[in-house]
Amino acid sequence: MKEEELQLEEIPRERAISKTELLEKYIKPQKPVVIENFIEDWPAYHKWHLNYIKEIAGDKIVPLYDDRPTTSEYKFNEPHAEMSMSDYIDLLEQEPTDYRIFLYHLMKEVPALQNDFKFPDIGLRMIKQLPMLFFGGENSKVFMHYDIDFANIFHFHFHGKKQCILYPPSESKYLYKVPHALISREDIDFTNPDFQKFPALKKAKGYVAYLNHGETLYMPEGYWHQMTYLTPGFSMSLRALPRSVKNVSKAIYNLVVMRNLDNIMRKWKGQEWIDYKNEKAIENTHKMNNIEY
DSSP: OOSOOOEEEEOOEESSOOHHHHIIIIITTTOOEEETTSSTTSHHHHHOSHHHHHHHHTTOEEEEBOSOOOOSSSOTTOOSEEEEHHHHHHHHHHSOOOOEEOSOOHHHHSGGGGGGOOOOOSSSOBOOSOOOEEEEOTTOEEEEEOOTTOOEEEEEEESSOEEEEEEOGGGGGGTTBOTTSSBBOTTOOTTSOOTTTOGGGGGOEEEEEEEOTTOEEEEOTTOEEEEEESSSEEEEEEEEOOSOHHHHHHHHHIIIIIHHHHHHHHHHHTHHHHHHHHHHHHHHHHHHTTOOO
């Protein structure tokens, strides 16, 4: 047993929930929830397992990403490898691997998948673009981040089990946020944090959930999230526009100003810019929390 652990509260679970209850209990107060039987009427609930994806999309060549940190050599959205979906699923089932799939429009490549889900009527303005699927091998991790558009996110998990750690925006001051970015320091292991190097993490109060096949996680606007695949599996997210005017303005700033500024600095300074931001993440966090560094 570790002497110190992250302050994580189990995310509430609802076996089933009405549109009104979801809106009043969780969306309006911006609280996360796991809904166990939210998508039982979707064909995906019964069909979406790795063997089905292999059968219907096995010939597609997919981009793969591992957990190496962002550098001037490999950009944030630049894949580290590629292989056929069939070979990738074989790899997932044979052994643990860091390789993940994200930022890939599998539904566009395989239109039949679009018949397996539907956009839920939950009182939010859903973004009706085709959702992406996210795949990961046993023990592969997605670094701590929040989404650029401050969307309300409904995250559906399939095949296996996944750990999700969430923090509300109020905890940003403890999370070693990288300036001009949407991530915390990529060398933080939130499943086994180094409190000697990152002592502010001890003050952060967050949530944890363990998603099983067919379960849905609601993540409110601007929530930080870090995912660990405990077994091979995959997930899909549907997004809804932020309800808060303040968050809409933050999303516009991120998309129009922050992202472009960061891209310009990466091209100009290269690795020097990335190293500078990582150093400032520690300096800024420790200053805000009166920690000597």
